[in-house]
Amino acid sequence: MAHSSRDTVLPIPIFLSGGKHFIFSVAHASFLRAEYRIAGVLTGTLPQSPQQNVFLGLPLQLMAEEARLLVRRGVCFVVDDAAAHREGLRRLCGPDGEEERLQWLATLREMGLDAARARDAVSKSRMERALGKMETGRREQALRSLAARQQAETRQATPSEADSEDTLFPAYEQATPSPPSAPKPMSVSDDPNPLGVTPTTSHPPLPLPFPDDTATLPPAPPSYPLFAYLHSHPGSNYFSSPGLRFGCQYLVYPGDPLRFHSHFLAVGYDWDEEFDLLSLIGGGRLGTGVKKGFLIGGTEPGKAEEFAGHGDGEEGVRCFCIEWGGM
Amino acid sequence: MADATEDLIRAPLNSTSASPSPLHATQNSTNNASDSDSEAGDSDTAPDYVNFLSTLNLETSTNLQHTSSALPKRGNKDFEPHPTNLQTSSLQRSRDAMTQALSHTRTHAPKVHVRGIYDDKSGLTRVGKVKGQMFRSLGRDISGGGADLYAEEALWGLERGALDVFWPKDAPKAQALDGADATDSDAYEECTGLPMSLQAAYAAYVGGPGGLTSEKYVVYAGLKRAGFVVLRAQGFHGIQRRRLLQSAEDQRFPSPGLWAWLRELIFEENQHQKTKRLAIGPLVKPGLYRNYNSIYDMLRIIPAYTPPSSTSTSHASPAPSSTRPTSTAQKQKLNNEEVPKDYETYHTSYTTTYNIYRASPTFRKSAPGAPDFRVCVISARDTSVPTLAELDSLLDEQPQDPPPPQLQPQTPSASRPDNSARGGGRGGRGAGRGRGNGIGGVYNRLKHGQRNVLLAVVDEGVVSYMRVCEAGFTEERLNERVGPPPARGGKGGGQRGGRGGRGRGRGGRGS
Numbered sequence: 005m006a007h008s009s010r011d012t013v014l015p016i017p018i019f020l021s022g023g024k025h026f027i028f029s030v031a032h033a034s035f036l037r038a039e040y041r042i043a044g045v046l047t048g049t050l051p052q053s054p055q056q057n058v059f060l061g062l063p064l065q066l067m068a069e070e071a072r073l074l075v076r077r078g079v080c081f082v083v084d085d086a087a088a089h090r091e092g093l094r095r096l097c098g099p100d101g102e103e104e105r106l107q108w109l110a111t112l113r114e115m116g117l118d119a120a121r122a123r124d125a126v127s128k129s130r131m132e133r134a135l136g137k138m139e140t141g142r143r144e145q146a147l148r149s150l151a152a153r154q155q156a157e158t159r160q161a162t163p164s165e166a167d168s169e170d171t172l173f174p175a176y177e178q179a180t181p182s183p184p185s186a187p188k189p190m191s192v193s194d195d196p197n198p199l200g201v202t203p204t205t206s207h208p209p210l211p212l213p214f215p216d217d218t219a220t221l222p223p224a225p226p227s228y229p230l231f232a233y234l235h236s237h238p239g240s241n242y243f244s245s246p247g248l249r250f251g252c253q254y255l256v257y258p259g260d261p262l263r264f265h266s267h268f269l270a271v272g273y274d275w276d277e278e279f280d281l282l283s284l285i286g287g288g289r290l291g292t293g294v295k296k297g298f299l300i301g302g303t304e305p306g307k308a309e310e311f312a313g314h315g316d317g318e319e320g321v322r323c324f325c326i327e328w329g330g331m
Numbered sequence: 332m333a334d335a336t337e338d339l340i341r342a343p344l345n346s347t348s349a350s351p352s353p354l355h356a357t358q359n360s361t362n363n364a365s366d367s368d369s370e371a372g373d374s375d376t377a378p379d380y381v382n383f384l385s386t387l388n389l390e391t392s393t394n395l396q397h398t399s400s401a402l403p404k405r406g407n408k409d410f411e412p413h414p415t416n417l418q419t420s421s422l423q424r425s426r427d428a429m430t431q432a433l434s435h436t437r438t439h440a441p442k443v444h445v446r447g448i449y450d451d452k453s454g455l456t457r458v459g460k461v462k463g464q465m466f467r468s469l470g471r472d473i474s475g476g477g478a479d480l481y482a483e484e485a486l487w488g489l490e491r492g493a494l495d496v497f498w499p500k501d502a503p504k505a506q507a508l509d510g511a512d513a514t515d516s517d518a519y520e521e522c523t524g525l526p527m528s529l530q531a532a533y534a535a536y537v538g539g540p541g542g543l544t545s546e547k548y549v550v551y552a553g554l555k556r557a558g559f560v561v562l563r564a565q566g567f568h569g570i571q572r573r574r575l576l577q578s579a580e581d582q583r584f585p586s587p588g589l590w591a592w593l594r595e596l597i598f599e600e601n602q603h604q605k606t607k608r609l610a611i612g613p614l615v616k617p618g619l620y621r622n623y624n625s626i627y628d629m630l631r632i633i634p635a636y637t638p639p640s641s642t643s644t645s646h647a648s649p650a651p652s653s654t655r656p657t658s659t660a661q662k663q664k665l666n667n668e669e670v671p672k673d674y675e676t677y678h679t680s681y682t683t684t685y686n687i688y689r690a691s692p693t694f695r696k697s698a699p700g701a702p703d704f705r706v707c708v709i710s711a712r713d714t715s716v717p718t719l720a721e722l723d724s725l726l727d728e729q730p731q732d733p734p735p736p737q738l739q740p741q742t743p744s745a746s747r748p749d750n751s752a753r754g755g756g757r758g759g760r761g762a763g764r765g766r767g768n769g770i771g772g773v774y775n776r777l778k779h780g781q782r783n784v785l786l787a788v789v790d791e792g793v794v795s796y797m798r799v800c801e802a803g804f805t806e807e808r809l810n811e812r813v814g815p816p817p818a819r820g821g822k823g824g825g826q827r828g829g830r831g832g833r834g835r836g837r838g839g840r841g842s
Contacts, residue, residue: 022538045792051492097524200439248790
């Protein structure tokens with residue numbers, strides 16, 4: 005693919021908008037997925053297909069746990085995107101940034117021109133293919149009408165018609181018999197109107213953000229140690245995603261969720277937290293019913309200090325898997 | 332489970348090929364009863380973007396819309412990774428397909444190029460000249476063919492590639508623009524600064540001055556993608572009104588009129604008499620009873636909450652209306668609207684966020700009518716289970732939505748006594764042409780409830796919907812279901828109460 009993971013510059017910016025963590029770059033999303041087993045949740049609309057909810061597009065929303073883990077590892081850093089854009093765009097739209105603004109508008113215009121040319125090429129090739137199909141169906145008819153036409157009429161000059169298309173147009177004309185006049189030439193001019201372009205990311209025109217030393221770790225819920233444990237467990241390839249669909253905290257996948265079903269419904273507890281036996285039964289029953297394991301875990305007190313500072317916060321976590329045995 | 336796994340290990344070729352793995356099949360059949368559900372219900376897996384791309388026209392990745400009318404399908408998944416090249420390559424293919432699908436750049440052809448200018452003070456977006464179907468249910472029209480968009484509307488438009496939003500170059504001038512200026516004039520051109528990227532739009536709208544949160548946007552976009560018309564409801568900003576206690580009591584217990592007083596004196600037992608009867612008995616006073624219903628009424632000793640039914644007038648809940656200000660000024664006014672004297676306002680997560688309408692060709696945004704659904708958006712991580720008070724105030728915002736007529740018990744059209752006596756055998760179950768008769772009808776009505784609201788719970792971008800309704804258990808008098816169904820005018824609790832009261836009164840007088 006165009007986005008090789010080797011090109012990615014670390015650390016990667018995570019953009020904080022409205023208290024949520026987003027990734028807007030395809031390259032970054034693919035990189036985190038392939039290299040760090042961070043899948044996130046695609047929440048945006050795919051403009052190619054905006055009327056369905058099965059396939060979604062950018063931005064990629066990261067759980068607070070995912071953002072925290074990545075920042076802890078030094079892979080990512082968090083940018084306050086609202087402030088960055090407010091400042092950056094105000095400057096660009098002010099008198100100081102006028103030159104840069106015009107430059108960026110020119111770049112966008114170029115992109116729009118490229119897109120327009122590509123679109124025209126596509127519509128042209130599609131038209132040719134459609135006409136070609138029609139020709140195979142009515143080849144003889146078309147040839148006959150072509151001959152008749154060549155005899156009967158002196159062709160009007162249609163300069164943009166390429167020679168190779170000459171044989172196609174009679175068939176086209178016959179298929180749409182409304183006007184007897186000559187078909188309108190398809191005008192594929194060299195310089196079409198540029199399309200408006202809405203880029204996905206803001207860099208450029210804004211300068212790339214750089215990591216800020218003063219930034220704090222993203223806050224994460226108390227179940228974070230379990231998340232970190234499942235993610236960092238040596239030898240495992242676990243991916244985690246929000247578990248709301250199955251009434252748990254994390255859905256744990258044995259590999260990329262693109263290809264695998266989840267194995268566990270995970271819930272994190274404090275070590276001494278008291279909870280109802282019913283919640284165990286409920287989770288176990290649900291998990292077993294959907295062929296997954298119900299997994300609970302928490303940090304054993306005293307154990308965390310032994311390994312302090314060596315991991316992602318998963319030190320001293322123990323897990324238990326519960327299977328409903330029937331009644 | 333172990334068997335299935337071993338099968339997969341023994342036959343990795345099968346598991347990664349197009350045929351569904353045995354585990355996948357069983358999982359679907361356990362998860363989802365009906366076939367149509369299995370698509371949407373198989374939700375623990377990310378969809379396979381290879382399938383998505385196959386529905387698009389692949390000769391270009393730049394500018395093609397989704398062409399086939401059939402929805403793309405999720406792919407088949409494996410149970411677990413195993414070191415086969417086949418699995419590795421199919422994973423790589425899926426990832427590449429996803430990357431390709433996500434790499435699409437939004438472009439706007441000149442003919443359908445709709446431009447808007449963002450206002451970073453109010454969070455609104457002013458569209459100069461609206462084009463296309465989208466605006467039939469989006470935004471508030473301004474003079475001259477333009478429209479003002481709320482944050483979620485503008486972000487949705489931009490995200491689906493139908494709107495180009497500009498950061499203003501000259502913000503005060505941009506705010507002063509009206510539709511007439513906005514029609515591709517130089518004035519408009521002067522105000523547009525830079526086109527906003529998708530990222531810039533998220534940075535500006537989500538958490539911005541428009542009051543849009545990420546949760547509210549995810550729900551909005553999801554519903555719009557599903558084809559619904561979604562409008563902001565009054566509780567969008569999470570401000571709830573509460574009637575001050577004193578006047579509320581005034582309202583709840585209106586002083587009885589002369590007639591009520593007279594009736595209570597002569598026919599009905601009053602509260603004091605009832606308490607005495609329940610305390611020392613007998614529960615059913617000796618006397619002359621014409622039917623069992625009055626006896627059953629006397630046997631009702633446990634007080635229960637009766638949801639306000641459509642006929643009761645004492646419950647003065649204001650019917651929620653959509654917030655449809657036609658101008659910014661009006662919107663401001665609405666936000667700072669004066670609270671009536673006996674109300675106070677407070678912030679809560681449990682308010683109606685959106686009104687939802689089914690897509691309809693006759694829908695007009697100027698007169699949306701009564702919504703089909705009302706949804707309250709809450710964050711799974713910041714909100715706990717609603718308290719009774721929160722749920723009550725949320726339901727108080729909802730209009731009456733009694734079970735539809737086909738769920739109501741069918742009454743025989745001719746309700747003459749001789750008729751109904753003869754029709755007794757028919758009446759119990761067999762006569763049920765509709766679904767309202769019999770015990771099943773009771774369940775259906777209880778499930779539908781008198782008032783209902785949808786809760787959309789959002790956990791980091793994943794949405795789960797729940798329907799909360801107020802089940803009218805006290806409305807369902809099972810004793811009246813036995814034998815011929817009684818001829819009832821409406822579902823009015825008051826009416827029935829009056830009738831029951833008369834019966835009781837006679838009984839009392841006879842003793």
